[in-house]
Amino acid sequence: MVQPDEFEVWYTTEEFPDSFNRTGRMVFTADVLAHALFVTGRAPQDQVAYGWTSVYEWLHRVALIPAYVRRAPTGRLTRSDLARDLDRSEKVALSYMLGQAMTGVFSRQTASVRFLMHVDRYAARYGIRFAANTRKRADLFGERQTGGWVVAEAKGRSGNIDDELKETMRAQKRTIRSIGGTPPALAFGCAAHFPQYKGVPDHLKLHAVDPEEAEPEAIDVPADRDRFILAYYEPFLAALEVGQEERARDGYEVASFGPFGISVGVLASVAQRIRRAQRGRMEHLYQDVVELLDTYLAADGPARQFTDGTVVMCKWQQALDQDDWSTETAEDYPQWW
Template identity: 25%
Template sequence: MPNLTYLSKNFKSPYTGRNFVGRNTLPVSWGKLMHAAITVGKADATYLNKHGVLSRYERKMRMYMVKVNLIETVATKSTPAQFQHSEVYKSLDPSEKTALSYFMGLTMAKLLASHFLNIPWLQHFDGYATPLKGTRPDLLGMNSKRGFVIMEAKGRTGAATKALMKKAKDQTAVPPFIHSPGGGMHPIIARVASASYANKAGVLAARWEDPEEADLNARSSVIEPLEFLHQYYEPIRTLIDFEAPGTEEKEYEGYTFTTRFFPEVDVTVGLLNKPLEFYLDDSPHSADSAWYITFTRNRRLKGLLNDTSDTGRDLFFGADGVLVALGPSWNSENMQREPSQRDSI
């Protein structure tokens, strides 16, 4: 399976382990990458209500972007397999590359936040928080304890420079608390600047930094956790389209998912059949309490979650309850070819 090289800098407690210091590599299956690609980004209710079915097409386009613009390099004794830009990507004009680079920047931010920061839900800041004047970050993430992470995501075809990272860090200078409509306050547990980039060979990499403490003013943001989840899952529900022919329920390790197969890209997407309250229920006597811990302690699911099982390439369970299953066209041999040379796109 491909490896992602990433550089971590300036992370503070509790993010001070090896994964948050210096240059490291992370095994990332195509399923895990696809999960990050289709679950991050816009989920504004206004957008969904205005565009309806076009939201589904936008998510499907993300699947195509992953499959067509990236290939898997051949592993050697000294270098593991990695993600590399395809010839299709290299043939794009600069404006198209800029758009795809930003998309990959968002994807890398979601992948890193979910894997290392235990942030299952990451979406555009403007979709949920009271608009702020001046500089603002791209993304707002939430964990199962209602702690929030602010992220600014950048994407570049070439290097992620110090100037780029400084600009990203500056955009994370937002209030230390997010206020609920009911008056409660949820802490910002981290402010992170991230960027995806490619080296001269077109190999995909990432860097992220926990910025130095920024000067804060009295601005505040208003958000309700259940509404946050509703808007996060709405694009996924729209993509699957629960009422459409072709959806089916499948059970994996005791969990039931509503799934839909997309033959054009050989991808199945599923959503865990649980109400939104399930994800935030931390009452001590509830069967659904501490869902994140329960979900990830299942040995098989945890293996798939961390891409360590034999089937990690083909099946990925996100900590947000979104499942991605890849068909045979995503096998290593096929994905090492340029898109025009594959057995199936």
């Protein structure tokens, strides 16, 4: 049974390793969804150099939750009537961002990915240019807590998914051949969608595919863990700098964005280490950050903390529970959904 502040989203996997469930249930809060929107964002160029621009981009993304996302009485994630009335291009944008966020949630809950970021944001941060013969590449990459790089292609749809979309995900998720010279340990495509059941829109579902074959035009991402970690945390530090500073709590530096009803925090020791890296002390950054996380997070921490040493706290309960969404259907859905 989900709690009053939790969402429930079911997923199916196809062609995944045997260690993954064929079907499963994810339970998460709005804080988790907001965090996923933060880390998967395709922000313009260097987030630190752009200052408020990058933070506005993030606030724009997370604002879609209280505007368009609702929690049905069962805990299922559905859309507000406002979201259903958007024009086609607006629905595409909403589906795209939900697809990225839900791929982030899936990556953390089922694949134990601690750090996840958009490939283009990393590439823009360090001026990486890919081969001109293809624009096709996966959206996200990151690292599992157990070790090994992960590549994920994210899709979002406001209706059913079909075989054509599955084939597209199969192709794009294998377009990264290696990261820092190492083949990804796991690469998958993930589609968040609102399927039709007997002609009536259903709640949000997830479908993930993971075939083994690589694309002929697959690219190599010249990532290094120290630079990866720096790029991962820079958006959080930018948010701390431009938000309204709050009193430190539980060892975290915290900033709030009052009108948006959201606060962001970073473990103070991690934030300090990242700032030293920004001033030039890059050597052993990845190792230092992981050691700080493993040391601090081994102890009891705040319920809203994430395994990357950040916190995201939302005050959207009233908006998420509004009764401004159409009841999908009186029919019973299949039990495992």
